[in-house]
Amino acid sequence: MSKIIAITSGKGGTGKSSICSELGFSLAKQGLRTLIIELDFGLRCLDIMLGVKNDVKYDLGNVLKGEIDVTKATTQVKMAENLFIVCAPEDPFAKVDAETIKSICNEMRKYYEYIIVDTSAGTNASVFDVVEQSDLILINTTPDPVCVRDARTMSDEFYKRGNKKQRLIINKVNPDLFRAELITDFDEIIDTVGVQLIGVIPDDDAVIIATSRGEPLPNNSLAFKAFDAISKRLQGEDVPLSFKVLLS
Ligand SMILES: Nc1ncnc2c1ncn2[C@@H]1O[C@H](COP(=O)(O)OP(=O)(O)O)[C@@H](O)[C@H]1O
Numbered sequence: 001m002s003k004i005i006a007i008t009s010g011k012g013g014t015g016k017s018s019i020c021s022e023l024g025f026s027l028a029k030q031g032l033r034t035l036i037i038e039l040d041f042g043l044r045c046l047d048i049m050l051g052v053k054n055d056v057k058y059d060l061g062n063v064l065k066g067e068i069d070v071t072k073a074t075t076q077v078k079m080a081e082n083l084f085i086v087c088a089p090e091d092p093f094a095k096v097d098a099e100t101i102k103s104i105c106n107e108m109r110k111y112y113e114y115i116i117v118d119t120s121a122g123t124n125a126s127v128f129d130v131v132e133q134s135d136l137i138l139i140n141t142t143p144d145p146v147c148v149r150d151a152r153t154m155s156d157e158f159y160k161r162g163n164k165k166q167r168l169i170i171n172k173v174n175p176d177l178f179r180a181e182l183i184t185d186f187d188e189i190i191d192t193v194g195v196q197l198i199g200v201i202p203d204d205d206a207v208i209i210a211t212s213r214g215e216p217l218p219n220n221s222l223a224f225k226a227f228d229a230i231s232k233r234l235q236g237e238d239v240p241l242s243f244k245v246l247l248s
């Protein structure tokens with residue numbers, strides 16, 4: 001059974017694309033065939049984050065124009081044998097139609113165990129249609145109150161449209177502030193957004209270094225452990241959610 005997971009947020013810069021790449025690397029490492037579909041039109045970045053900048057021959061733009069089949073627009077990630085990407089069109093005004101993207105995602109279910117969809121912040125109407133029909137929506141926020149409120153707005157909209165399968169990722173949590181007990185718990189964030197937590201990711205320079213080099217995270221980094229835990233939870237494994245446990 002394949003699973004389509006959409007990563008989204010209300011605000012930009014919360015780490016959606018970084019989460020897509022690192023979750024992709026993490027699932028692939030566990031032997032799961034994973035495809036990332038980048039829907040942030042005109043703001044392509046995953047080719048760099050996944051180290052395939054020079055390997056991309058075709059992208060979603062070619063598929064939407066009817067020039068090629070989506071399987072031909074798929075690029076293998078060199079650093080991970082089970083990881084593949086369909087890059088966003090470079091043209092910010094490429095014509096998107098939700099039905100076509102939905103049928104592309106569904107067609108790819110045959111070949112992949114996980115399909116991760118990266119979106120732009122707030123998402124335009126047609127991307128929204130694709131996200132709302134995913135098997136799971138990962139709403140991403142940082143601890144910043146503005147960002148948390150925007151996450152709530154997004155989540156409410158998805159609930160209204162009938163998608164109840166949502167989980168929350170809190171990203172960029174400063175481990176030093178947490179250790180100093182200046183951030184005590186995440187209950188307030190979870191209550192405000194109103195979505196069950198699936199993982200907390202530390203603010204970790206390893207993410208910036210890995211994504212700018214186009215490499216997976218080093219195994220000994222805190223962020224690696226956070227993504228490893230999230231990918232296991234996605235498969236139903238019982239991994240402790242506590243950030244304290246992650247930092248210990
Ligand atoms: N956990 C993290 N720790 C440190 N930096 C991060 C983390 N997650 C994302 N970043 C950085 O934040 C910036 C925005 O991330 P990005 O994934 O592009 O966000 P989005 O796709 O939501 O716009 C990038 O510079 C990225 O390296």
Ligand SMILES: [Mg+2]
Pocket residue numbers: 016017018040045119120
């Ligand atoms: Mg992005």
